[in-house]
Amino acid sequence: MPISVLLVDDEPLVRAGLRAILEAQPDIEVAGEAADGASVVPMVRQLRPDVIAxxxxxxLLDGIEATRxxxxxxxxxxRILVVTTFEDDDYVYEALRxxxxxxxxxxxxxxxxxHAVRLVAEGGSLLLPATLRTMAAGRSNARARADFERAALTERERQVLRLMSRGLSNAEIAGELVLGAETIKTHVSAVxxxxxxxxxxxxxIAAYESGFVAPG
Structure with missing residues (x-):
């Protein structure tokens, strides 16, 4: 089955451009389009897309509230893929949160x-580590720190989270820690x-906001 995508953007030219790019792929189809976030929930229920761009x-309703x-x-x-003009936009960070x-x-x-549509459809997360570090700067707070400490991650889980924060995949983390891929998958699930x-x-984001990982 092809990956089904719902396009949500108030600019018709952007939607048309994305549709042309995605529908040129044999494994992707555009299920529908919406011009505002207020239309997203009913369209998702009707069309059941795999990914929302x-x-x-x-x-009327921005992408943050539509995501929520x-x-x-x-x-x-x-899966939800935020499409934005400015990579360091606070709106993007809030949508990720x-x-x-x-x-x-x-x-x-x-x-x-x-690539982005395929990646998130498969369950991956599309992060630009350097950009996320910039957006996370100055957002550490006491509540996030308390929540992180209550999570009581093991030392191995902390190691895995640090590497996740660098944007490493499970396979790359396995290589870094000299562990099997299935073991890393188990640790990621536990985190x-x-x-x-x-x-x-x-x-x-929790790692940054708790101060466990420093944005610098």
Whole structure:
């Protein structure tokens, strides 16, 4: 089955460009389009897309609130890929905190757009580590620190989280720690569970906001 994508952007030209890029791929189809975040939840329930390509800044309901609405009200929600003009936008960071699985720049090359959709559809998280470090600067807070300490990660889980924060894949973490891929997968799952994180993106944000990983 092809990957089904819902395009959400208030600019028709952006939607048309994304549609042309994605539908040129044999394994991707565009299920529908929405011009505002307010239309997303009913369209998701009707179309059941695998991935939402979500603009952040929209006039009626922005991508942050639309992301929260989808994750709150849709059973088995689709993966959400934020599409943005500015990579260091506070809106992008808040969308990631809300549960988006990664972000993509509107100026990205077609191959990068296709790769991003495939990656998040497969359950991966699309992070740009250097950009996320910049966005996370100055966001450490006492509540996040307390939540992190209550999670009581083991030393191995802490090692894995540090490497996740550098943007390493499971295979790369396995190589770094000289452990098997399945062992790393188990540790990553434990980190997500203990932190109450939906995915790697939220786990990395928790690492920064708790001060466990320094943005610098």
């Amino acid at each position: 979500m603009d952040v800044r929209m006039p 609405a989808v994750l709150r009200s849709v059973a088995e929600p689709p 809300a549960g988006a699985d990664g972000f993509l720049l509107k100026r990205a090359r077609p191959a990068e757009i296709v 997500l569970g203990k932190l109450g994180a939906r995915d790697r993106t939220q786990a990395v």
